[in-house]
Amino acid sequence: MMTETGPDSEVKNAQEEHPQQQLEAVATSPTTVTTGPGPMANNREAEANEKPRAQADSRSAEPGMDLEEKDYSETDGLSEKTTPSKTQKSPQKIAKKLKSAICRVTLLDASEYECEVEKHARGQVLFDMVCEHLNLLEKDYFGLTFCDSDSQKNWLDPSKEIKKQIRSGPWNFAFTVKFYPPDPAQLTEDITRYYLCLQLRADIITGRLPCSFVTHALLGSYAVQAELGDYDTEEHVGNYVSELHFAPNQTRELEERIMELHKTYRGMTPGEAEIHFLENAKKLSMYGVDLHHAKDSEGIDIMLGVCANGLLIYRDRLRINRFAWPKILKISYKRSNFYIKIRPGEYEQFESTIGFKLPNHRSAKRLWKVCIEHHTFFRLVSPEPPPKGFLVMGSKFRYSGRTQAQTRQASALIDRPAPFFKRSSSKRYTMSRSLDGEFSRPASVSENHNGGVESERRDEDGEYSGWQRSEAEDEFEEVTTPTKIKELKFLDKPEDVLLKHQASINELKRTLKEPNSKLVHRDRDRRLPSSPASSSPKNEDETPKGTPEKASESSVLKPEAATDSSVAGTKKAEPEVFVHHRVTTAETTQVDRDTTGGKETTAMSHIVTTESISVTSDHSTKPGKGMSPATELRSTSPISSSSSGKEILTSLFGATAETLSTSTTTHVTKTVKGGFAETRIEKRIIITGDEDVDQDQALALAIKEAKLQHPDMLVTKAVVYRETEPSPEERDKKPQES
């Protein structure tokens, strides 16, 4: 999923030059077929045309062009490879085929599904086709992977073109679970659980999900019950389970134990057996943990595990640290380093940053993306919109699918008879299946590990100027002009919650209105006013029960509250429901986010924050939340619970001096196990004045001064925001609340 801006824009250029071909690709009308001597020739011709032009394009573009050239040539090769299958297709489809590619998708039962997609199709198209083939509705937990040139597993981004993502690679994919539901019993459909079971069985036999003998036996026995049904003395003779695979090192003893257990399950349906399977599997410590090889600051090999709850740090098999999502303020990567910024602990005053060394830049970015996705999926109510505006530096990547809250909401509305499906044989689960062994097979190169460390390009930015943008969350070493400065924020921050609520309301509305999910649409009118809980008895844990008399919107809002409360801590959701209502009324404020350069108009933010503060008194553990005038400022002041933070916030309002003032300096020195120690100095500079002040220049001066004061340190980050004078009444409110 490496989608550097450079290549992207390059490919876009190529497309723009060929609107005709694009049209052809989409068109189903037979008239377009006649443009060439024959479908195949036409196809080749199109390719041939495209190639030189694309090259010409890329030459004028960034140095990333080398990659592009290769891309195209290899794509050519591919189209030839797929020729035989194409010719077998019915002539009806010729028009489509002109620009389509054959995708091979390995499914969870290890069978292969082949389909054609339009060459410029986005990942979503393929994913939807696969899910349709699988008859899967609760698809948000799943995803497609592909291997890149380094044999590293990457997630196919549904929102981007497939072609751009796989680059030179073959159009081969694997359908896998992406987000392991912490409570599989909450899934609505048996068929979804079935696929999850298949994934877990694969995880088990590849050693990715280690478990004890007893657990192998228990899970194996449920798998047998699901697959073979009740034990039958006539049918099940001898070692009838030996053909099935249950464990990395399957012994006769294990099989015997499985058979013993199987005999005791008479009457258990396959669906029940799978629930039992999942209830046991979900408790395993490595359930749903996505591991990435890394090194800590001392060069010791560690593993970073991304999961629903946060980031786990392992050394060998031992957990040596854990950072729950709420503890993490920001994640970033630069080159092959991956950083997490940690919320200060109870007795600490300042945040700290911990760095890890990944094998290379790509693996660092891959980890960063996986973190963003997991955090969004499990912690947020709705995905955060990608940063906008040309001033945004860093990756614009954000998770764009539905979050767990949304998918639960949507699947509560599923109303179809339980689909019939055949449980295919787990015989297919042989050890040869190329999933990744992690712990259990330390010798093998696992999915996210790249043996060779990519050459360190200190001046990477120069070489790949296009990457400068894609380097998300980078801490910029050189702050040249203030206008460029804009910080991207990781989102487990209360201050972002309000904006998210807004977005999520819209998102949920959209989800429910648009036939994106047909099933949801179908029953919307009838079901929406009733509570989601009542339409799905299983959906009981986090989704608070909606009250039937409320309008559709409020029932939409409820799960949001649930997630929000978990973001804020362990609080329960109920009291917060009203907040969201209020936010809804302050709809316009959301726009702030998108204004350029992180400069925001204060007055508008005030509407949001004031509204919310009046209700969310239970957020008082985080003073400063919602009180500062601009989102950006708040995000840089997670330590606002400490007194110094507060002072800054309030002083902003009180500052009336006409000149430049440096308000505070803080030091952070912290060593955290499994990471670096860093000393960090934060300066907050408040420039106050009327419109005439050249703020950019003033900031440049201030940065220069800071550099002079600490010549041995780097200016890594500057956050700029502009506020306008709050209205007098707003200003009066603030100090009281803080």
Add this chain to the structure above:
Amino acid sequence: MAGLSSSSSGGGGGGGWSLGRCSHAVVRALPESLRQHALRIEKGQEVDFARAEREHQLYVAVLKSKLGLQVLELPADESLPDCVFVEDVAVVCEETALITRPGAPSRRKEVDAMKKALESLNLNIIEMTDENATLDGGDVLFTGREFFVGLSKRTNQRGAEILADTFKDYAVSTVPVYDSLHLKSFCSMAGPNLIAIGSTEAAQKTLKTMQQMSDHRYDKLTVPDDAAANCIYLNIPGKGHVLLHRAPEEYPESAKVFEKLKDHMLIPITNTEMEKVDGLLTCRSVLINKTSEL
């Protein structure tokens, strides 16, 4: 096998609610050599051996008679002065027993008798043979959901790794142990989701670390005395929650805290003599839950 009847309490997959379930216990008599040669952190009062024996007999009697456990009593070995502290030589979880490699070289031979005893119970035995590994059971806190292993003078990283390899279902987190002999010198489980913890700064700091490392939220029971935070929680059919804790005569303030546990059947245990050689309540038994014959 646990977990057959109900999936949610599943035995294999790290179910958290079987904590304290116990059918068997292994104990060992104390040798006279304990008086002179048992290891201790610092020289202190001399052990009154007769009294120590009486205390131990009472302890065994509680397990056997009062709680109805099947108790295997191993004979003392004079060449092994610390052999009464059986906890350090084996970690048993469900059907698997890890025979440790104790951190103190003088204690390594203690494992032999334990291994035989556990074999006689048909447990799945794993031995820690790696010569770079050391692990004392006293550094292993099993919460029912996961393991915490204290990295102490007696237990090292490699030992913890082997423990993690042995009990693959569970997360195994390492925590540093400051100033104490073992992790369980200042904490233990006092209920299914309840960690008893001492009040010293070191104890509290370690608890913080454990909380950070865990996906679960535990309740804590803070007692004024670190040594009193070492108690034994059992869940005995017909008796419910049982807690063996230090007697009020020894730690009156801590005993008061335990006495507030209304759901527990509280059994005060005197441990004055063993504590002189750093022995606490959990040290003197290995608890095993055999639900069925294999």
